[in-house]
Amino acid sequence: MPKNAHFPGDAVSFCKPSGLSRNDSAIFMDGGGRDFQLSKINNIESLTAPQGMVYISGGDFSMGGVNPVGMSDGGHNDMEDARPVHRVGVSPFFMDATEVTNKEFAEFVKATGYVTIAEQKPTKEEFPDAPEENLIAGSLVFSPPKEKVSLDNFLRWWSYQKGADWRHPTGEGSSIAGRENYPVVQIAWEDAAAYAKWAGKRLPTEAEWEFAARAGRSGELYTWGNKLQPNGKWMANIFEGSFPDHDSGADGFVGIAPVKRFPANDYGLYDIAGNVWEWCSDWYRSDYYASQSQNKISVNPKGPSDSFDPEEPGVKKKVQRGGSFLCTDQYCTRYMVGTRGKGEYRSASNHIGFRCVKDVAKTGKKFAMK
Ligand SMILES: [Ca+2]
Numbered sequence: 004m005p006k007n008a009h010f011p012g013d014a015v016s017f018c019k020p021s022g023l024s025r026n027d028s029a030i031f032m033d034g035g036g037r038d039f040q041l042s043k044i045n046n047i048e049s050l051t052a053p054q055g056m057v058y059i060s061g062g063d064f065s066m067g068g069v070n071p072v073g074m075s076d077g078g079h080n081d082m083e084d085a086r087p088v089h090r091v092g093v094s095p096f097f098m099d100a101t102e103v104t105n106k107e108f109a110e111f112v113k114a115t116g117y118v119t120i121a122e123q124k125p126t127k128e129e130f131p132d133a134p135e136e137n138l139i140a141g142s143l144v145f146s147p148p149k150e151k152v153s154l155d156n157f158l159r160w161w162s163y164q165k166g167a168d169w170r171h172p173t174g175e176g177s178s179i180a181g182r183e184n185y186p187v188v189q190i191a192w193e194d195a196a197a198y199a200k201w202a203g204k205r206l207p208t209e210a211e212w213e214f215a216a217r218a219g220r221s222g223e224l225y226t227w228g229n230k231l232q233p234n235g236k237w238m239a240n241i242f243e244g245s246f247p248d249h250d251s252g253a254d255g256f257v258g259i260a261p262v263k264r265f266p267a268n269d270y271g272l273y274d275i276a277g278n279v280w281e282w283c284s285d286w287y288r289s290d291y292y293a294s295q296s297q298n299k300i301s302v303n304p305k306g307p308s309d310s311f312d313p314e315e316p317g318v319k320k321k322v323q324r325g326g327s328f329l330c331t332d333q334y335c336t337r338y339m340v341g342t343r344g345k346g347e348y349r350s351a352s353n354h355i356g357f358r359c360v361k362d363v364a365k366t367g368k369k370f371a372m373k
Contacts (some may be wrong), residue, residue, distance in 0.1 A: 038088035039065040039222025045095065050363060052097045057271040059215045060096040063300055065222060066213050067292060067339025069123075084289040085343050089145040092302045097356035098207065101273045102186035102281060103198065105179045108169060111198050120191040121168040123349045125294075142167040142298040143352035144174055145329060149249050154334055160247035161352070169194075169214040172259075172353045176308050184261040186356040190319045192348040195282045195357035204359035206284040207320045209343070210304050211360055216276070216325070216340050218269035226268040226276045239265050239277030241338050250328075254322045260326050276325055276338040279356035280346070284357075286310040287345035294295050298308070307372045310343060320345040327354035 019074075044062040052058045067088035111117060121142040130138065138287045144164040152159045168240030171177045179185065190198075198207045207215070216226050223229050227238045237254035244251030250258065254265075263273045273280075285306025288294075295301050310319045323346050326338035337344050346355060 016062050021282040023213055028321050031173045033266050038067070038069065040090065041221050042217065042221045044219050047095070049096075050095070053361065056097040056361060057100050059093075059096050059098050059211070059270060059360075061093045062219075063090060063092045064211060064219075065089070065218060066091040066341070068339060068343075069222075070249075074094060082342055085292065085341050087292060087295075087297060089292060089295045089297060090300045091210045091214070091304060092300045093208075094303055095359040095363045096207075097363065098211070098215050098270075098272060099204075099360070100267070102279055102356045104184055104262060105187045106170070106183035108190075108198060109183075111201050115201060117167055117194075117197055117201075119189070119194045119351070120347045120349050123190045137214055139165050140168070141165040141174065143350065145247075147250070151245055151246060151248050154246070161274075167353065168351075182261075184263075185259055186262060186274070188259065188279055188353045188356050189351045190282070190356055191351045192282050193344070194351070196284075197213075198357075199359045202359060204361045206282055206357065207284040207302070207360040208305050208325065209283040210301075212281065212283050212324045213341065215270055215272060216268065218272070220269070226272075227266070237265065239326075239338050240274065240328045241277045241326065242329050246331045246333040247329070254327065274325075275328060276340065278328055279325075279354055280323040280327050280344055282346075282355070282357040283324055285322045285344070286340055287312060287320040288321045308365070310348075315347075318347050321348040323355065329369055331352050 015190060029315060036367050042062060042064040045050070045060040047062065050058050064090050068082060068085035069088065070082065090113050122140055124140045125138045127135075127138065141164050143161050144167050146162040147161060156167055166175035167189055170179055172179065172188050191273055196206055206221070217223070218226065220226070220228070224232065225238065227233065232238070240254055242250050242257050242259040243253040256264070260278055265274060265277070267273045268275050286309060288307040288309070288311045291307050294307070295304070306322065310321070312318060323344035326335070326344065330338045336342065
């Protein structure tokens with residue numbers, strides 16, 4: 004592959020995967036570490052990012068995730084959808100440094116009068132088989148059982164709560180008063196896309212999201228390296244204790260945390276792992292990575308044209324990334340950086356939010372992509 008094959012004129016710097024050789028990296032992976040190649044980050048003049056955003060210079064990287072040694076599928080969930088690892092290039096862009104907050108979303112609603120999906124009464128057209136009395140505005144809320152339960156049915160810890168929406172994240176009686184700097188939740192994909200459009204931004208592609216999350220580090224388990232707690236320090240808001248009945252809050256937070264309470268990754272992105280899931284623009288297909296060429300770079304991929312999840316055929320899903328305050332190695336370790344999440348695009352819950360990206364104005368050849 005010729006150097007700079009699709010970034011004519013741009014110098015490129017090579018980033019080593021955190022001092023590890025590729026063979027060393029494989030120690031941490033279940034063999035798949037060898038699939039990762041060094042990231043090639045565009046070494047071009049940094050642009051001043053709009054307020055609250057960071058500049059991501061783009062480049063080529065190995066996208067995907069493999070199983071860490073000793074952890075089959077990182078918990079109970081199958082992660083085959085994050086393989087094979089394949090090579091992807093992304094153009095420069097700006098990205099929100101934090102997840103969109105309640106304060107920011109409130110400004111959007113005040114300016115536009117926007118009503119989120121969770122606030123709307125479900126219609127007979129959308130749910131023709133549901134009795135009329137069940138058509139009540141609300142949303143999914145994490146409702147932990149009092150005791151340890153088997154992990155084969157998520158309905159044991161999720162329930163549909165009347166009145167749950169972004170202003171009332173856990174249902175009637177709950178509030179976001181004093182929580183202006185918390186990520187907004189109970190946001191369906193359409194709501195996130197509407198906010199992004201209003202803000203002059205857009206949702207990230209899944210490739211942009213992972214490129215930014217990896218921050219030049221190749222093939223590592225986490226956005227910060229290969230150890231969950233470097234020097235004993237918690238790096239993301241996840242779930243510790245006994246899932247789902249007891250969140251010990253060992254990382255400092257039981258449940259959701261305000262933004263910027265954990266270290267940013269090397270690109271200056273806060274909570275890119277954990278805290279709340281983040282919607283991406285792509286439709287979700289479990290077999291999408293398998294459809295990508297293993298021999299050439301996929302440039303600015305935008306995902307498949309339709310959605311398919313064999314676990315729920317017929318349910319249209321968009322990609323979610325980063326995991327949430329509910330992710331744990333007991334069930335779902337999707338705070339690990341290459342892993343993928345998904346959700347029905349008109350559904351929300353109290354652990355789903357988003358952040359936006361913004362295109363860099365193309366100036367002549369400098370950012371031209373072939
Ligand atoms: Ca936590």
